[in-house]
Amino acid sequence: MKLAVIGFGNAGGKIADRLVASDTDGRSLCQFTVVFNTARVDLARLEHIPEESRVLIGQTDARSKGHGVGADPDLGAEVTKADGPEIERALDAMPIHKVDAFLIVAGLGGGTGSGGGTVLAEKLQAMYSEPVYGLGILPSTDEGGRASLNAARSLPSFTTSTDGLLLFDNNAWRTGHDSVEEGYTRTNREMVQRIRALLSAGEQDGSQISENAMDASDIRRTLAAGGVSTIAYAETDLEPETKRQNGFLARFRSNGNGASQNGADPATKVQSLVRRAVRSRLTCPADIKTAERALVVVSGPPEEFSQKGLESARRWLEEEIGSVEVLAGDDPRGNADCLSAAVLLTNVTGVPRIEEIKEYAVTARNNIEDQAADREESIENLVTDENDVLDPV
Numbered sequence: 077m078k079l080a081v082i083g084f085g086n087a088g089g090k091i092a093d094r095l096v097a098s099d100t101d102g103r104s105l106c107q108f109t110v111v112f113n114t115a116r117v118d119l120a121r122l123e124h125i126p127e128e129s130r131v132l133i134g135q136t137d138a139r140s141k142g143h144g145v146g147a148d149p150d151l152g153a154e155v156t157k158a159d160g161p162e163i164e165r166a167l168d169a170m171p172i173h174k175v176d177a178f179l180i181v182a183g184l185g186g187g188t189g190s191g192g193g194t195v196l197a198e199k200l201q202a203m204y205s206e207p208v209y210g211l212g213i214l215p216s217t218d219e220g221g222r223a224s225l226n227a228a229r230s231l232p233s234f235t236t237s238t239d240g241l242l243l244f245d246n247n248a249w250r251t252g253h254d255s256v257e258e259g260y261t262r263t264n265r266e267m268v269q270r271i272r273a274l275l276s277a278g279e280q281d282g283s284q285i286s287e288n289a290m291d292a293s294d295i296r297r298t299l300a301a302g303g304v305s306t307i308a309y310a311e312t313d314l315e316p317e318t319k320r321q322n323g324f325l326a327r328f329r330s331n332g333n334g335a336s337q338n339g340a341d342p343a344t345k346v347q348s349l350v351r352r353a354v355r356s357r358l359t360c361p362a363d364i365k366t367a368e369r370a371l372v373v374v375s376g377p378p379e380e381f382s383q384k385g386l387e388s389a390r391r392w393l394e395e396e397i398g399s400v401e402v403l404a405g406d407d408p409r410g411n412a413d414c415l416s417a418a419v420l421l422t423n424v425t426g427v428p429r430i431e432e433i434k435e436y437a438v439t440a441r442n443n444i445e446d447q448a449a450d451r452e453e454s455i456e457n458l459v460t461d462e463n464d465v466l467d468p469v
């Protein structure tokens with residue numbers, strides 16, 4: 077699938093930057109990339125997106141002036157609407173004939189991405205006929221009530237304005253060991269690996285084409301279920317024989333549907349890899365039984381593929397999620413150093429973290445209102461004299 081990737085806000089920009097950096101394996105996932113932000117400093121920190129593709133919005137708004145929107149999604153949405161012409165100008169450079177779909181990446185706990193991402197999605201829906209997908213990042217619990225409130229308010233709009241919203245939950249992926257920025261660097265790498273394994277399936281890099289090859293229309297069909305989606309992923313070592321061939325005979329492989337030459341059973345290997353993926357940590361933890369559709373992509377050297385393994389993995393997943401809408405295919409990558417399985421689960425409705433964020437958001441909203449009322453009273457008490465003896469100027 078060939079994407080026009082649009083990073084919105086700080087998290088969106090950094091993840092788009094990593095996606096561009098990962099476009100080095102002969103397959104161009106990002107046909108076009110642009111990043112919009114209200115904060116000049118965040119745009120300056122990007123490493124791989126060229127200067128001309130970093131667009132500062134909200135510059136003429138007195139509340140932002142290039143310094144961000146202070147985690148206010150309403151202001152983020154407002155400046156995005158106001159800078160519509162600026163955004164359209166940046167999109168003019170896009171080779172739309174080469175693009176299968178849009179991917180808007182945004183952190184939902186802040187202001188620019190959380191408010192502006194939805195405005196952009198609506199704009200793209202009105203201007204183009206290609207599907208518009210979102211990659212939304214949920215905040216972690218230690219970011220506090222404001223981030224949850226922003227995410228809870230952005231989530232319904234982002235979901236309805238896109239054709240499918242892929243979720244990544246920072247809470248599920250944080251560890252106590254690294255600093256916030258180190259944590260983000262690590263999670264962004266994990267996220268990009270999964271997005272790439274899934275969405276670049278079917279893009280040719282000169283590898284031999286397989287019979288069960290997955291392509292963009294399969295991915296589109298699975299995402300067409302809409303709602304929110306999550307991704308599972310696992311990888312395993314190559315067989316010693318494949319490794320040897322990769323080293324010496326990379327270009328002279330056989331088709332690889334049978335047992336691998338050292339006697340390992342490729343069908344069992346593929347099947348257990350897919351099971352392991354589905355049981356591992358999802359980009360956003362969810363009850364997989366609530367998924368409407370699923371798609372399995374097994375990627376690696378074709379010697380390691382097994383039609384039988386793929387078929388039994390597909391049947392197993394059909395039973396696990398109780399849906400007949402499960403597609404499975406492979407993605408030959410001659411030079412891959414592992415065998416991987418990425419599983420997309422779409423329109424999942426059992427997502428505990430979303431319920432938690434909504435609850436936390438309601439509490440945060442009540443606290444904010446109570447605190448504002450208390451503060452008003454305290455200020456009044458502070459600056460006025462108790463007995464009303466003094467006459468204010």
Ligand code: GDP
Binds near residue numbers: 185186187190223
């Ligand atoms: P914005 O610029 O106003 O859209 O706000 P940010 O993008 O800075 O932050 C929004 C949310 O994104 C935060 O609440 C975090 O949960 C998340 N976030 C920020 N940076 C990163 C990052 O590099 N990686 C990940 N995974 N999440 C991030």
